[in-house]
Amino acid sequence: MxxxxxxxxxxxxxxxxxxxxxxxxxxxxxxxxxxxxxxxxxxxxxxxxxxxxxxxxxxxxxxxxxxxxxxxxxxxxxxxxxxxxxxxxxxxxxxxxxxxxxxxxxxxxxxxxxxxxxxxxxxxxxxxxxxxxxxxxxxxxxxxxxxxxxxxxxxxxxxxxxxxxxxxxxxxxxxxxxxxxxxxxxxxxxxxxxxxxxxxxxxxxxxxxxxxxxxxxxxxxxxxxxxxxxxxxxxxxxxxxxxxxxDLKQLYPRTHQTAAATKPAPLLEVEQLTYEGNPQPISFVLRPGEIVGMAGLVGAGRTELSEALFGIRRITGGTLRLAGQLVAIRSPIQAVQAGLLLIPEDRRLHGLILPFSIRDNLALPNYDLLCRFGWMQPGRVQELARRMMDKLRVRAYGPMQPVGLLSGGNQQKVVVGKWLARQPRVLIFDEPTRGVDVGARSEIYALMDQLAGEGVAILMISSDMEEVLGISDRVLVLHEGHLAGELSKAELSEEAIMHLATGGGKRAS
Amino acid sequence: MIRLLGVLVVVIVLYLAMIASDPNARTQSTHQVLAGRLGSYGVLTLGVGVLILSGGIDLSIGSVVGLGAVCFGLLLNRGVDPLVAACAVLAGSMGIGLAHGLLVTGLGLQPFLVTLCGLFIYRGIAKWSTQVPVGRGSSDAMRLLLVGGEGDGGRNQILVMLLAAVLLTLFVHGTRHGRYLFAIGANENAAKYAGIPTNRYKILAYVICSMMAGLGSILYLLENGSADPTDAGSWLELYAITGAVLGGCSLRGGEGMVPGMVLGAAVLPLIRALCSFNNVGNEIEFAVLGVALLLGTIADELLKRGTLRRAG
Incomplete structure (x- = not known):
């Protein structure tokens, strides 16, 4: 050579x-x-x-x-x-x-x-x-x-x-x-x-x-x-x-899998949902305690679906039910109030305000909890920042460090931390470990596992096949804007996912 | 914080230089004139500063001042009670801000263009509503309160400005609403993804800016005694923006402090006074201003690089 x-x-x-x-x-x-x-x-x-x-x-x-x-x-x-x-x-x-x-x-x-x-x-x-x-x-x-x-x-x-x-x-x-x-x-x-x-x-x-x-x-x-x-x-x-x-098992801890076994009532029910850019109705459910992977090729419309669920993209038809209750989501404001939260794919553009400190980023969506009569309570803000940084093990000089200077993994932890103060019910992770180093990745997986254990329903959109196979209880596969199929834990394999993702349809099993 | 100290030092140096340059500079009347100018510019600077830190810009401020002053005068001349007239002017200017905000958020137009159009439109309306300068009618009591008596250089304006500064400081730096303005200025998308009603807050920033311009128009008429529709308030948007930038607002949004805006607003009147006491002709004043702004911008950039390097 x-x-x-x-x-x-x-x-x-x-x-x-x-x-x-x-x-x-x-x-x-x-x-x-x-x-x-x-x-x-x-x-x-x-x-x-x-x-x-x-x-x-x-x-x-x-x-x-x-x-x-x-x-x-x-x-x-x-x-x-x-x-x-x-x-x-x-x-x-x-x-x-x-x-x-x-x-x-x-x-x-x-x-x-x-x-x-x-x-x-x-x-x-x-x-x-x-x-x-x-x-x-x-x-x-x-x-x-x-x-x-x-x-x-x-x-x-x-x-x-x-x-x-x-x-x-x-x-x-x-x-x-x-x-x-x-x-x-x-x-x-x-x-x-x-x-x-x-x-x-x-x-x-x-x-x-x-x-x-x-x-x-x-x-x-x-x-x-x-x-x-x-x-x-x-x-x-x-x-x-x-x-x-x-060993991959080590990287993908999955301790709480009760949901898969007991099949509790669905937490999020998406019925015949259509939205801007995708006229094909999509239906699926998420159960509490479940981590559901969402796979598909680039351009299959996974991020668009997450944007629709979070109110960024206009919903044109169908219904969303949270714990049985019909919810209307017209903007992220309603999604946040409902506890349906998104960890966006592009954290530098959508997830974080880079020049802001870790503390101010963590506090941003939570000021309704950190204020008294509209006045910010510096003590509460500081306390929240410390708590989240400890919980997520954010490695930084301190809460005042600008997030722009953190590594990808620590930035991602801050994005997740923004939502943890709110008692999330449904968390959508869009490409949760893109640009995140291996150490922080396993911590993020452990956190997802822990949240699922607390009853949160997690939808994880990912192009990383290892991760989809490693941590999902169940996988939804999108192909060109529609749900090409669903794979249970037992049916999961890279081949089966690719087959659906490339438009092959679900094989008879 | 360093930025705030920087502009504070500049203001002190300019002030001392002015004091040292001429015995007349130490008189009470000089200080009254300075206070009046700082007050009238400061009000506008505060408004546009809050808008700039939320990522917006307003080029129509001078025309809003002109139109507001003319309308205020016309109302007073018709015998409308000064308080009612002032409230009407404030409400009207807030309406202008609301229109700017709606055009920027609803139609997604560029703030620069929307307010540039405003600059022409409001000046045009002012000229159309009266061909001759309008006086201030019987508004003596209000003048005494907001501006001061005859011959004291409009000193009370600084009190009006400081009151506004205190209120805005509390709002911008103390409430979550202020925090949202910063967040929108720094990264509107991230603010939206955090569940903040970004459009509402952007509109609010335009309303605040135009409302302060409306307040400025009231002070203008009261201080000058008359408003000429062709040039009342012209250039003021640039003075206001200059003050805000010198005071630490980044035109990229997301940066700025209300006390800094007050200090930034003081730079212009001090430079003007310094020029006049040193017998530098009025002609060169703009050039000095421009150079001062340029130096301020360069110093800010260098400071920022230094901070980044240390953080890195």
Whole structure:
């Protein structure tokens, strides 16, 4: 897998990167050769993204070194990396949506013949067409990027990397919003890139894809190298073993399972619910003490359903009953009053006010309990913050630390803590452990288990198959906005979920 | 807190510089004039400051002052009781704020644009309602109370402003409603997901801002004795925003303190006084103001980076 002279194209040695409150990379090393596809896998928070950002010049490492062709490489900014041919394609693509494809391809290196920034349109268009066809896109360079599908945008990003004569292309979760056909197309393009001698770093948590494309796998865990697998050694189990590094049972404690056994009366009954963006009625129930997983592919409408239940998305039909009582939820205000609470998918955007302190975030939805005649009672606020921080074991300097400076796991604990003062009845966790390190993950699972034990009904939306299989008592699978099926604990398997999630329908059992 | 200390130091330095620059600066009348200006600017600064910390902006303040002053004068000239007239002006300005709030929340229009349109509309209505400046009729008692007697520079306005500042401090920093305004300014989405009726609070912020502009319009007419529909109150929105920003409000929302707004409002009158005592021509006054705001902004940014680095 090395070049003729045995030196890797790009190499990282003992990279260390510390962020406030979290050691993201603790001596990570990796190398990749020209024409090789190296997959980097690891759980959320294992340090994949940080490593990528170090390689792309976005972060500079605290210590350790980068080598290119065996020569030390110092990247102070993204432009340095680009100049050396290292291009990172972000998960959320970085295209100027309202410019044309051609304009995007040459953004930052417009042809500059006259030396005055004059753009030679015809030249650009011609060049653009060439690069587009090399990634198998047959589109006019004048098309505005906003009109493209996610898969096409992905390919435009790759074409842009080629414009920058990239020798190393880093793809961060490239398939997260692609259809199967677009994914296949991407694989072809990756094979082409290999032919041209481009090194590809492929970051993904979809292990099936990794098996498909990778020549070699480097596994990260908790910011360290957990192991490496050669082409022959790559298997799903081998990767999971290295990623998790422990027995799964330990990670997913499930002590209270009375609900599954005794089938108490439903706490939340969703009947024929339709909502903005989804005209297909959905019905299901949640029982107290239950953790119900909700699986589905990206775009299956899971987050939309949670938004409808929480009053963010307008409900257009059907009924919701809480403990038998009909409830009308028109906004989060009613949902919160009813004790139907959401831990949103994007905690930085929806769950937290980053510049606010831990204390103020925890207090935010609870001021009705923390005020007397509308006046805030600082003593009560402080007491709540201390109690929640203890209960959830939030690791911070103190309640006044801004949440923006906490690690993902601790931020997530604060989001959960916001609701615990209110005696939740139904808790919806949307991707509860995304970007959360392994240690905090097990604490969050333990907390979910404990809450279920106290009689809370939990709906856990997750794309993390391990987690869905690990902690759910029962799993609902969505496919294109409708409930494709339900799987009991006994029927649970990754295969059964994927079968439903991909529109296969429930198998006769 | 550091921000508050910073602006306090600036105000003290400006004041001492003014005192030191000319013996006339130490007289009682100078202080009365200063108090009057601080009062009249401060009222507007407080209003827009509360709006800014909730993530909004209002460019129509000067026109609301103009229209309010003209309407107040017209009512007084018709023999309406000053108290009734003042209440009508306050109610009308609150109506303007309500309209701004509804347009911003209901239709999702940009605050900058909505209030920019307001700036033209209210000025236009003021000009249309009277072609000549209007006087203040028989409102002597009210003037004596809110502004002060003839020749004392409108000193009582500072008391009106301080009273408003105390009330707003309690509201913004002491009640949950104030906390919600900060939360909305810092991250409206997160506030919504926390079950806060964000639209209602945004509307409230616009109402407070325009109500303070209405109060400013009453003070304006009482102090100046007449209001010219073509220019009464013009530029005041920019003075108010400048004061709020100097006082620590971030235009990004979610940041600011009421006492800081009061101090920020003091910077402008002090700079003007400093210019005039040092015989710097009126012509250059705006440039000095602009530079002061720029320096304040730069200092704030550097301070913020320093804090982040320490926290990191």
């Amino acid at each position: 090395m070049n003729g002279d045995g030196t890797p194209l790009l190499q990282a040695r003992q990279i260390r990167k510390q962020f406030p409150g979290v050691l993201a990379l603790d001596g990570v090393s990796m190398h990749v050769a020209a024409g090789e596809v190296l997959a980097i896998v690891g759980e959320n928070g294992a340090g994949k993204s940080t490593l990528m950002k170090v390689l792309a010049g976005i972060y500079s490492p605290d210590s350790g070194e980068l080598l290119m062709h065996g020569q030390p490489l110092v990247l102070r900014r993204v432009a340095d990396a680009m100049r050396r041919g290292i291009v990172l394609i972000h998960q959320e693509l970085n295209l100027a949506e309202n410019l044309s494809i051609a304009a995007n391809l040459f953004l930052g290196q417009e042809s500059n013949r006259l030396g005055v920034g004059w753009l030679s349109r015809s030249k650009e268009r011609e060049q653009a067409r060439k690069h587009l066809s090399s990634v198998g896109l047959d589109l006019s360079p004048d098309r505005v990027v906003a009109t493209l599908s996610p898969g096409q945008k992905q390919l435009v990003e790759i074409a842009r990397a080629l414009v920058h004569s990239a020798t190393v292309i880093i793809m961060d979760e490239p398939t997260s919003s692609l259809t199967q056909r677009e994914t296949d197309r991407l694989y072809q393009v990756i094979a082409d890139l290999k032919q041209r001698g481009v090194a590809v770093l492929y970051i993904s948590h979809r292990l099936a894809e990794v098996k498909e494309v990778a020549d070699r796998v480097t596994v990260l865990r908790d910011g360290k190298n957990a192991g490496e697998l050669s082409r022959q050694e790559i298997s799903h189990d081998a990767m999971v073993r290295l990623m998790v590094g422990r």
